Amino acid sequence: MRHGEPKLAGRLLGHTDCAVLPAGIAACRAAAAGVKVDRVVTSDLRRAADCGVAIATDLSVPLHVDARWRELDFGQWDGLATADVDAAALGRFWDDPDAAPPPAGERWSALLARVAGALDAIDGPTLVVSHAGAIRAALVAACGFDRRQGWAFDLPYGSVLSLRLWRGDAPAAQITGLRA
Template sequence: MIKLLLVRHGETTWNAEHRYIGRTDLPLSGEGRRQARALADRLASEPISAVYTSDLRRALETAAVIASAHGLPVRSDPRLREMDFGLWEGLSAAEVERHYAAELAAWRAGLGPAPPGGETLTAVAARVRAVLDEIAERHRLHTVAIVAHGGTLQMVLFLSLGIPPRGGWVFHMYNASLSEVRLDRDGAALIRLNDTHHLPPPR
């Protein structure tokens, strides 16, 4: 059995403003750094054998705090980046709803069109599946943390649980939340989703 601990990165300024943030490489905010420390404390008792992360700063910074507590290196992989939101990048959710209503509806419906100028869900699924296959091969019977982004981690859940991928936010994962999937030869089980009990109240 492999236990996957799925960690969304801590908060950035754009997260706080409810903006689409894909490839823009923002660091954690002060609140995000507090969240990362609280998350590392929560995971201190877990027998984590490897920490994989997106190579974007917000994920790298979160992963570094977790890995340091376990004396582990951070395994950075660009295939774990957030999807490319194209022309939606930096826009608020309300702005995308207002200016790209038809495109947003099509994106949410399934594996069809990408956000204008962005990445298709099919492409996201292919790169995330490749990482999962490698983790499964390297870390049998281990606990592995994957620190990444809302869209990327949602794709991990789609692929692990055999759910057809779609756009939008089917699985809500807040900043610095913890989700858990267990994989064995009989299939996958979702143990926890979007757990934020470890987070301090926002300042």
């Protein structure tokens, strides 16, 4: 699940730890109502963690905080509106986030590696409350998509993407639903 709408929506939030709007928490709670999971795992950033706490409470399941589910670190761009970032540099980043990461920021491959590790740690039915970039990295890791395919998914705030994962030598996953 992508976290609810944050107070600083429309910015490159990355590791910026801003609060989520009450309506964002309510939207996540509504989207998770009736979901059958054994636990909730959440990023340690407030915009995801606050949603995760509310959902775990509603579902009466344990909550685990895992910083590997954090958003990509946008470095010097973190917290800025895209209009406040050099357009050419931003374009290079969107085109190839490994070759042109944000200044002092994280490369796509680093995000992919940490999210793949977090995915490997999941055992049993789990709801993960995270961020759009981390969810896209999970799709790439689990489904074998290339980066562009992962970024093609529209992930609105509070949306739920269902994956069924099979363990083995090669990544295997089935996308079973996306709902907002």
